[in-house]
Amino acid sequence: MPQHNPIRGRFAPTPSGKMHIGNAMTALLGWLQIRSEQGEFILRIEDIDQQRSRPELAQGIVHDLKWLGLDWDEGPDRGGPHSPYNQAERHALYKEALSKLNAADLLYPCYCSRADITAAASAPHGIASEGRRYPGTCRYLAQAEIKHRERIKKPSLRFKVPDETITFTDGIAGEQSHRPAEGGDFVVRRADGIISYQLAVVVDDALMGITHVLRGMDLLDSTPRQLLLYQALGYHPPQFVHTPLIADAEGKRLAKRSRGLSLSFLRGQGIIPERIVGWIAWAAGLIDRPELVTPSDLVPHYHIASIPRTVIRLTEEARQLLLEPDNNPL
Incomplete structure (x- = not known):
């Protein structure tokens, strides 16, 4: 029987702000894509711009991801064959x-x-x-x-x-x-x-053997430029998936400074990670209604065809489901 290398994906945040619900959605969907195919998931910190990046925010990202129930096979906290996993060291x-x-x-x-x-x-x-x-x-x-x-x-x-x-x-x-x-x-x-x-990002993904890149739709127009670099450097490009962004009720994209939607704020309000994971899964079309689930619970439910093709609006009703769980029991 021929040996097949596992697919490899990554989450590559920039530590210039606290993780918010939109970042968490990208991380969760990327993790589910890889785990549903028994692949390898990598965490890479994109801190190449040291003026914008802060070590304490990078540590906060690692804490937030673990709190949500996500894990990874390689990363700055556990090493791996493609280290270092911080851009500042590459x-x-x-x-x-x-x-x-x-x-x-x-x-x-x-x-x-x-x-x-x-x-x-x-x-x-x-x-x-x-x-x-x-x-x-x-x-x-x-x-x-x-x-x-x-x-x-x-x-x-x-x-x-x-x-x-x-x-x-x-x-x-x-x-x-x-x-x-x-x-x-x-x-x-x-x-x-x-x-x-x-x-x-091209050098890192290529040298780390990344086969599947899942990231926000805001980076779709960067992909042609990156494909030119893959070609020029002799690298094989990955498969790309660009997921819809979460926007507020007016359609404005969430930012890292979005008040009240950082994971640290939600955690401080007593909202448990299973509720956040369930809310994301519902917003992303993986389940029919918000419910308490872990990332592992969602692996059988991951189907790329279920993910919306357009911006996900954080309506007042959707916000209440996330922020006021006592009034909206799951």
């Missing part, structure tokens, strides 16, 4: 990837500020998460001009995006066709030396 790997891209003539230095890009007449909006499209100002600078600008400021490094169509199949959004060039050449290393999310 700079040598990112540097190696940059060298490979540079050797293939796929990078160029960029001296533009955000104000320069915004002011450019030919800078329409790019991908939703990054604002204005980069107009390509520095892509064709002469060597003499590059040397002149180097004396004035440190450059970022941008990836040369080819003018081609990228297609892929998302587990929820379905068939996708994008032209990444419409978003412009993108940064892979900032001027301050920090590696961009786009490059770091």
Whole structure:
């Protein structure tokens, strides 16, 4: 009988705020996807931007996940064959990837500020998460001009995006066709030396052997760029699933600073983890009504087809089911 490697998934939070109910949904669905296939689940802390990340918040994330009843096979607290599991400790790997891209003539230095890009007449909006499209100002600078600008400021490094169509199949959004060039050449290393999310996540997922990526729908438009990097670096891309976000009653996306919806707040109100897990499972379409369940209870109920395709609205009724359990018995 042939041996089949287990599928591998991950939850990769940024420790810049407390975990809220939306983060918990992503973590739970990612865990269920992997455990339902007897796969391996990895926890990775995306703390590459040390100015935004805080160690105590990373510790809080680990505590929150364990409190919910989630576990993982590899991670910063237990190690594993692909350590380290904190991005802040993986700079040598990112540097190696940059060298490979540079050797293939796929990078160029960029001296533009955000104000320069915004002011450019030919800078329409790019991908939703990054604002204005980069107009390509520095892509064709002469060597003499590059040397002149180097004396004035440190450059970022941008990836040369080819003018081609990228297609892929998302587990929820379905068939996708994008032209990444419409978003412009993108940064892979900032001027301050920090590696961009786009490059770091590709390197980490590839080197950790991640086969399945489940994350929020807000990252769907980053996927074509990441697929370009997978191709350029010679990596095999994972399968992608982009889940709907949780929004408030007006449709505004929940943020890490959303008052009253952090797991630490809910825990402080005496709300038990089984109630939160049950509420998430109900909101995600896995069960018909909120009930007290553990993550393990939900493994047989995980079916990707059950997950909504659109934003999940946190209506007042849904909020009451979560925040006022005494008045709304499960």
